[in-house]
Amino acid sequence: MHMCIVSIIQVVVIVFAITGIGFAIGKANKFGETDDIWKEDK
């Protein structure tokens, strides 16, 4: 049971850490913040 508990906790912590870091990266991605369709300069 020790193996199961430790493994589950490790996975949950790693996954939420990745999610949190990812969300912070998303906040930094200002270009992807709006919904305006990008018009290419000709």
Next chain:
Amino acid sequence: MHLGILIGIVLYEIISIALVSWLITRKQKHAGKEAGSFAFAGGGLPASLVGITLALTLLGSAHNWGTCQNAASMGVIAAWFGIACAVMMVVITQITGPWMRRTGAKTSGEFLGKIFGPTSGRLISAMNAALIIGMCCLEMEAIAVTINLMTGWSYTVSAILGGIVAVLYVLLAGMKEIAWLNLINAIVMYLGLILVFISLIFKLPGGWDAVETTMLSSPDTAWMTNLFGNPALIVGFAIPSALGASLFHGMAQTGYQPIATAKNNKEVKKSIWFAGPINGCFCILPALIGVAAFSIIAYRSAGDMMMTPAMMADLLPKPVLGLLLAGFLGVDLSSFAVMSLAPATIISHDMYTLKNPKATEEQKTRLTRIIIVIIGIVSILICNLQPIVVNMVNWSFAFGVPVFVMGVFGLWWKRSAKASVITFIITWIAVCIWSTFGLQDYLQMANFHVTYIATIFSVVIGVITTAVCEGKPGLFVKKRK
């Protein structure tokens, strides 16, 4: 045959599909059907549904039966495949998804066509369609294993039944139906997995402690109880899984399809809080259950793929087994549904419009439905000829790596159709030589994953060709200055 389980699961699938279809049809009659609603859910889904759909779209055979199968050779380290997919969710929802939406593209082919022009766009569309159809066959294999476990019927009969249900699953209404069905299936699947885990505490001979004791008793298997137990597998499996999944789905139709259904980019970004944990945490339970099956000598003889189903059929109470199988079946069906919808949409929106540029939305929808039926038939015919599930999935991902690399170059540096075509073709040939034709085995470099080869070739060839070939500035470059 577990007749009660079979009837229960079939009723569950039929009732859930029929009920959700009826509710959506009723709602659409009142609200008026929006153009493009079959494939793109009218483009109005909130973060919760986008995240759950994304998580479950990319959570299929490799996560459930594939991870159980992998656990037989790598123990709980098999759970790293789920963690790798959490990284992929970050790339899709925080980086490439919002970028792709801002170009106004409805498919990945249309997006890449805007970067590289029609030739490269169609080349990628064709590659994506072929690979995703291959993945549909993997999903069909998992569906057939589940039905085989439920019924005891032959694999072929199980695959035919699964194929019919899978095609019905996606045909009745399209993306919006799948989004709601995914929500139901996610709850059933997680409930089922948790109940299986708890049931095994009481049903495993000696409980989970006996599993751990057995595994720790030999140095050959002791490392399999530790998520970090084998550094070579972290390098040879976990990291390339994250790299390959992120770079393949980051700009592929499979990753973009759910993102295109979101209400806006804010909802896309918020969807990570659903997509990351739901997809990322999933694999640990199948990995542990796979380790339990591996620890019991009697089941090892069933082979890597079938030892876990064999243990479940023997040990689990029927209601728990039924709930788990309903969940697994639901997940594999929804993955099959969106995966079949992705190439069908590519063909109807990107390729059919070449022949018929004035095609109406109704014509495209009809063609999408016909292609889904064809994909279902092809999947049934060849689903029994697949290699190890996770290996096949990771091999497929390698083909998407140059597309991602050149896509980023094309957005933020320079766009050259010539450079992209050269990079794609050289990298795809390298992938085939290294993995498909066995150079990796010949050189005995098992841990030098094909994804690393694809990444090295893509970056090196991509940088050289983009620098040398003429091209327009990156799609997003000018206004940035």
